[in-house]
Amino acid sequence: MKRAIYLFMSTFVFFSCSSQEQVTNKEVVENYSNIVYANYQDVHTHAIALRKVIISFLENPTESGFAKSKEAWILARKSYGQSEAFRFYGGPIDGENGPEGQINAWPLDEAYIDYVAAENTNVNIINSPEKFPEITTAFIASMNEKGSETNVSSGYHAIEFLLWGQDLSDGPGAGQRTYLDYIEGEKGSAKNADRRKKYLLETVNLLIKDLNSVMAAWEPNQQNYRAKFVANPDQSIEKIVSGLGKLSKGELAGERMFVAYDLRSKEDEHSCFSDNTHNDIVANAKGIENVFLGKYQSFTVENNISGPSIFDVLKQKDQVLADELKKTIATGIAESKKIEAPFDQQIKEESGRAQIAKTIGLFRKQGDLLAATASKFGFQFDPEAI
Template identity: 45%
Template sequence: MTRLNRILCHAFAAGLLATALPSQAEDITTRAVLEQYSTIVYASYSDSVASARDMQKSIDAFLTAPSQAGLEDARKTWLAAREFYLPTEVYRFYSGPIDDAQGPEPRINAWPIDEGYIDFVKGKTKSGFVNNPKIAITKEKLKSLNERGGEENISTGWHAIEFLLWGQDQNANGPGDRQFTDFVDGKAPNADRRRQYLKIVTELLIEDLESVTQQWQASGNNFRKQFVAGDKASLKKALTGLGVLTRGELAGERMEVAMDTQNQEDEHSCFADNTHRDIIGDVIGMQNVWEGRYTGRDGKTLEGASLKALVAQKNPTIAETISTDIANTLKLSKEIQAPFDQEIIGKKEAPGRKRVQAVIDSLKKQGKNLVIAAESLGIKRLSTKAP
């Protein structure tokens, strides 16, 4: 066989092999993407529950023997638990188990809060149901009080716990500074009711998170089973969660509103001054979903069929563009300086406002490209507006 013939034979064989074995990207199916999405959702919620339980242990220890050190430890575990909850927000906005008609989302992360609805505030030492002995502090009562009479009348969830741990933020350069003595009998009025409330509201948060997590378990006749079998309808749901969090919720409700009002009350975690981390956590969640990858509390990474790979089969340019968009949004988010309530103050050219606006602009671009990506998969009119 001549050298030329050998080359032609090898080339022919290679061509047959390429035909017989499609590339990994060509193998990606909608069902595989939905399976991986569901696996990530379950792992993410499971980590959120586990970190919330760590917080509960610290809070219970503090309530048993209130001290400054105990209060600081409870605050640290609240901040740590938020890091695992925030990336789950990308699983919202499509009537899933967290925010369908019966979903617990309004009890989990509702904001902004009228803190005077819960407890005393500056100038109103007797405000709030904590200081009203006629109101029983039970799980059912707290559920019924949540958003009663107005969306800011929040009685449950992350931000109610945040307020109990930090109190009002009266410091321009730092978070709230509630005293541990607010939980000590004889040192503050209704300290016993305050302790009872903090304990019960924490238990309720964990129960609500657990109820959502169970709907994403791999076995059972639950939401996950329906979701994985949902084909393009479920694909639209996953993209809707990503799109709405990108544009309507994070860029709009959480950042543009605060920029417009320059009001501390319009920032997400105003008592702990944790809003800058809230933004980062949400963007990490977006990246997890788009890339089909999640690194858990145990340090292990789950990686598989992704929305990006599915889109890349139809439009590789837009798939790569969105990955770049999200990476840029994450980079810019990390440049926002704490406290967020000081970043949003001032004129247009103020350094802090420019940093926040850069994230908003990046999110807007990202949202537009997600609509294009959805269209490449045959999904028309993807909504990115907040509900």
């Protein structure tokens, strides 16, 4: 009898302690919102820094100033790439009226914005002053994807093209635009340097405006999207998990990697002008891990976050699935870091293609595992439907 009582009490204590440690959907959603806001703060800060460097360059165009502008763009992509884990569920960034198309649309038809090799320089926006006399943020926004999805006039990749120019090399090497393109009448420069300067500056201004609107939607203690998101934790968990799954399989493994890999096409890689695609892939993969584990390592120390996560709730439902997904995500990041630069050369070489294919497989697997996770939360989604 004493032994039976002891076992009963031990069991009672075990379950009592376990219940106290249960992580709730609401706690996960609140921590997720903190991560989103901190990440977008970094994204916005990096965009402001990019504008500062570009303004300095435009006021006095030099080769070193041009190089610094490119460095600032690459840094800005690191934080933005992680933030793409907050997409694919109709949130502030890519909902019906979201600015994602103005922020990160690609692929981009270079001839829509500026001169390109073997093309008439008078058929694009910058080199058509009679047709497009004033270049403003509103004008650039109005021209984005006008007439075609590849008629991209704004965002990170428009800025990338204006800094690097076309990548015309068959071998390693990014675009070779010269800083002289920003000096009117300079020997060796392209025409309409002043319009090009104006276009670059206004595109950065538009980017900051759009990023600010997204960041404001996630600001705490406001009557905004975040307030509604936190108030509906079960619905929001569905958005979080499906967003991660769609980014993993449909977007990252599919559109951003497999298309270029399958076609061996540099025109279909994400950051084709700067050869920054390999870093974009790692940043996206890291963003997925941030959300799944409920952690964010900020670019500014005071914004570091760690709290209740999808992983915590999932392991309460299925420890084996939770551990497998955690391991798959970590392995995907590790393997993505092994993809050497530049990506457009790796899709041609046997060893590079093998590494890319291996990484694609891992991202597809984690997308499927996230779909399996969804079933544990009582809903379904297609990870390839982006």
